[in-house]
Amino acid sequence: MRSAATAASAGGIIPTRVMDEQRSEEWTLASRAREGDLAAFEALYRKHVRRVYALCLRLSGNAALAEELTQEAFVRAWKKLAQFRGESAFSTWLHPLVVNVALAERRSRRSREAHTFLTDDIAVYDRAALAIDPGERLDVEQAVASLPAGARAVFVLHDVEGYRHDEIAEMTGVTVGTSKAQLHRARQLLRERLAS
Amino acid sequence: MTCEETLPRLDDFVDRELDEAESQEIELHLAACVACAQEAAALRALVEQAARLPRTIAPGRDLWQGIAEQIQRPARARRMWQPWTWSALAAAAAIILAVLWWRAGQRGPTSPSFGPGSAAQLASLEVDRDYDRAATQLLAAVNARRVSLTPEAQARIDESLRVIAQALTAIRSELAKEPASPSLNHLLISVHQRRIEVLRTLAGLTA
Numbered sequence: 001m002r003s004a005a006t007a008a009s010a011g012g013i014i015p016t017r018v019m020d021e022q023r024s025e026e027w028t029l030a031s032r033a034r035e036g037d038l039a040a041f042e043a044l045y046r047k048h049v050r051r052v053y054a055l056c057l058r059l060s061g062n063a064a065l066a067e068e069l070t071q072e073a074f075v076r077a078w079k080k081l082a083q084f085r086g087e088s089a090f091s092t093w094l095h096p097l098v099v100n101v102a103l104a105e106r107r108s109r110r111s112r113e114a115h116t117f118l119t120d121d122i123a124v125y126d127r128a129a130l131a132i133d134p135g136e137r138l139d140v141e142q143a144v145a146s147l148p149a150g151a152r153a154v155f156v157l158h159d160v161e162g163y164r165h166d167e168i169a170e171m172t173g174v175t176v177g178t179s180k181a182q183l184h185r186a187r188q189l190l191r192e193r194l195a196s
Numbered sequence: 197m198t199c200e201e202t203l204p205r206l207d208d209f210v211d212r213e214l215d216e217a218e219s220q221e222i223e224l225h226l227a228a229c230v231a232c233a234q235e236a237a238a239l240r241a242l243v244e245q246a247a248r249l250p251r252t253i254a255p256g257r258d259l260w261q262g263i264a265e266q267i268q269r270p271a272r273a274r275r276m277w278q279p280w281t282w283s284a285l286a287a288a289a290a291i292i293l294a295v296l297w298w299r300a301g302q303r304g305p306t307s308p309s310f311g312p313g314s315a316a317q318l319a320s321l322e323v324d325r326d327y328d329r330a331a332t333q334l335l336a337a338v339n340a341r342r343v344s345l346t347p348e349a350q351a352r353i354d355e356s357l358r359v360i361a362q363a364l365t366a367i368r369s370e371l372a373k374e375p376a377s378p379s380l381n382h383l384l385i386s387v388h389q390r391r392i393e394v395l396r397t398l399a400g401l402t403a
Contacts, residue, residue: 038264045260050252057253071259075266140245158211159246165213184207187242194242 027086034081041081045074048091052098058156059102061145069105073098099157099171106149143193147186154179155186197225202232210239324368327388334395341399353398360391 026047032040052073057066077097084093144152144160153172157163158179163171165179172179202225208214209222226233338353367384374380 038267041267042260042264045263049259050254053255053259054251054253063256067255067257067259070255071262071266074259074263078263078267140249144246155246159243160249160251162247180207187207187239191238191242 023086023089026090030081030084030086030090033078041078044090048094051091052094055095055098055161056102058144058160059099059153060106061152069102073101076101096171103153103172139194143190146193147189151182151186151189154182155190158183197221199229199232203235206236206239210236210243324384324388327392331391331395334392334399337399338395356394360387360394363387
């Protein structure tokens, strides 16, 4: 399966030399941002916002909330920039932080467990690249958004984002066994909902 | 391997998380069991669908402005409040004390006056209105910046401005009784100037 680092490089199809150049450029931007250069941080934001928003959207299942979470995640990233040491790609450092922000929000609003997929939320997916048939994609996105929050988080992180169970366990604070059980539950529910 | 032993391991099998020996056992069972093979195929199809979902989605609006405001908010709030907040309150308190001192002075020797209806008195009323108009405009600029302040900072601004407005009301009240008093007119102008100074700082028009 894909590792999270491979997933972070958009499918692992980017040549190593290009990745090194990107990493070097991001390290320069992050270093400038750490010294208070807001324009440098904006450049990092522009580069990563679509990935971050997609992650927030799928973890929350709500378009408006995903915008708030995206903003919160970047504000948190700005505050924690000193912890980014350039040993990995910026996205590898950023995405677990995004997951933490999204899951912390979920923990603070347990009442959203039974999520309603809104019309506005569906429209959001029209802005995504057409990687697969639009109808099929919408079906899957809707079905994912309708999952219970815990199962949805593990499914998104494992099957969409490519994280391993041990990485998910570390990010979400559950055991590897629980992560596997949640993934099994999510897949079962999705198959039922997509078949109906 | 039986169906009961195979089915709980299908997720790990599809995710290639089983060791080689276990994988081979599962494959042997799937080759012989149509139901389990269909189950594995359906699971694999779902995993492939998920992997094909777009990895990037653009938000419906540019979120950067909100992020930049949140990042800058604490620094700006500190810049705005540390230098002037307490000095503004202290100034307002000093103004009220001055008004009280002036009232007490009414019992003493009579101050020289402009005389009822004098040109100086009319000019003072005009200046009072001019300062009020300028303060209203500046207040609009201050209110436009409110969104970038914490609720606590906003409350402190309101309290400071309220104290200054209270001082102006007290001075005007005394002026209504003694319209020609030079010391009251000077005090009124002085408070106006202080209010303008505070509002200009809040509106970001001064360093």
